[in-house]
Amino acid sequence: EDQVTQSPEALRLQEGESSSLNCSYTVSGLRGLFWYRQDPGKGPEFLFTLYSAGEEKEKERLKATLTKKESFLHITAPKPEDSATYLCAVQARNQGAQKLVFGQGTRLTINP
Amino acid sequence: DTEVTQTPKHLVMGMTNKKSLKCEQHMGHRAMYWYKQKAKKPPELMFVYSYEKLSINESVPSRFSPECPNSSLLNLHLHALQPEDSALYLCASSHVTSYNEQFFGPGTRLTVL
Numbered sequence: 710e711d712q713v714t715q716s717p718e719a720l721r722l723q724e725g726e727s728s729s730l731n732c733s734y735t736v737s738g739l740r741g742l743f744w745y746r747q748d749p750g751k752g753p754e755f756l757f758t759l760y761s762a763g764e765e766k767e768k769e770r771l772k773a774t775l776t777k778k779e780s781f782l783h784i785t786a787p788k789p790e791d792s793a794t795y796l797c798a799v800q801a802r803n804q805g806a807q808k809l810v811f812g813q814g815t816r817l818t819i820n821p
Numbered sequence: 822d823t824e825v826t827q828t829p830k831h832l833v834m835g836m837t838n839k840k841s842l843k844c845e846q847h848m849g850h851r852a853m854y855w856y857k858q859k860a861k862k863p864p865e866l867m868f869v870y871s872y873e874k875l876s877i878n879e880s881v882p883s884r885f886s887p888e889c890p891n892s893s894l895l896n897l898h899l900h901a902l903q904p905e906d907s908a909l910y911l912c913a914s915s916h917v918t919s920y921n922e923q924f925f926g927p928g929t930r931l932t933v934l
Contacts (some may be wrong), residue, residue: 743922744835752825752911752925754863795865807852807915809923811863 711736711801715812722787722819728762730782730795730815734789738802742780742792744773746797753796824848825926827912827930833932836902842929843897844912853895855887856911864911864925870895871917902933 712735720730734742741760745753757766759775766773770791772783782795794816798809823910826922834840844853852871856864874883884906886898895912909930913923 741922745925746870748913750909752827752913752928755922756925758922798863805869805877807854807869807871807917807923811866814861814863816861 711799711804713797713799713810715797715815717815718813719816720818722784722817723821724788724819725815727783727785727787730786730817732780732782732797732812733778734780734797734799734810735778735803736799736803736810740800740802742775743798743800744780744782747794747796747814749794753755756795758781758792774812782815787817789819789821792817792819823826825912825914825924827910827926827929829929830927831930831932833934834899834902835934836904838902839898841899842910842912842931843895843923844905844926846912846926848914848924850914850916850924851892852917852921853889854913854915855885855895855897856913856925857889858909858911858928859879864900865934868897884891899931904933907931907933 714733744756747753747812757773792816794814796814858864868887873889888896893907909928911928912926915921915923
């Protein structure tokens with residue numbers, strides 16, 4: 710069964726304190742791995758797509774990386790506005806192209 | 822236009838009411854989705870339309886009835902809902918082909934009394 714596990718469940722950082730969020734996945738063939746940011750009461754905002762091991766994508770203070778078993782979302786010198794829930798989702802080859810398997814998310818809080 | 826819009830933002834309805842949620846996108850996407858999200862949980866897929874035809878129904882109760890009138894619009898008709906159906910309902914869209922990210926709307930917060 711396809712599975713996505715995110716850790717930690719929640720993370721509190723001070724402003725400027727860099728860290729990483731983890732997304733471990735077990736799928737029978739990876740089509741793609743997606744990172745989203747979700748603010749309370751709002752829809753997920755697309756951040757990155759990663760397709761193959763070794764791939765990296767960057768956007769402002771965020772950098773996503775992918776290995777054969779996990780993905781990391783690195784946050785460098787975060788600001789309070791980076792506080793949100795970060796969701797990881799995978800698209801598996803044995804599922805339809807439209808089905809995503811989501812992790813439970815990591816709730817990130819950046820204190821000023 | 823890279824936006825998915827949803828109306829209304831908030832909806833309160835009784836268990837005997839009939840209401841509809843609406844979703845619109847103008848990104849040329851031919852796949853559209855309905856998700857349900859409970860607090861502190863990830864989105865849960867309900868329905869997928871590909872080329873305006875229902876392609877996935879995740880065993881959703883019949884009190885939820887989706888409709889895709891054209892390639893830009895998606896509706897979710899609600900009837901005889903239960904209090905446990907209260908949630909954030911999200912619409913998303915994407916290209917139909919593989920390897921395509923889904924773009925989500927802001928959601929409709931539904932409360933069933």
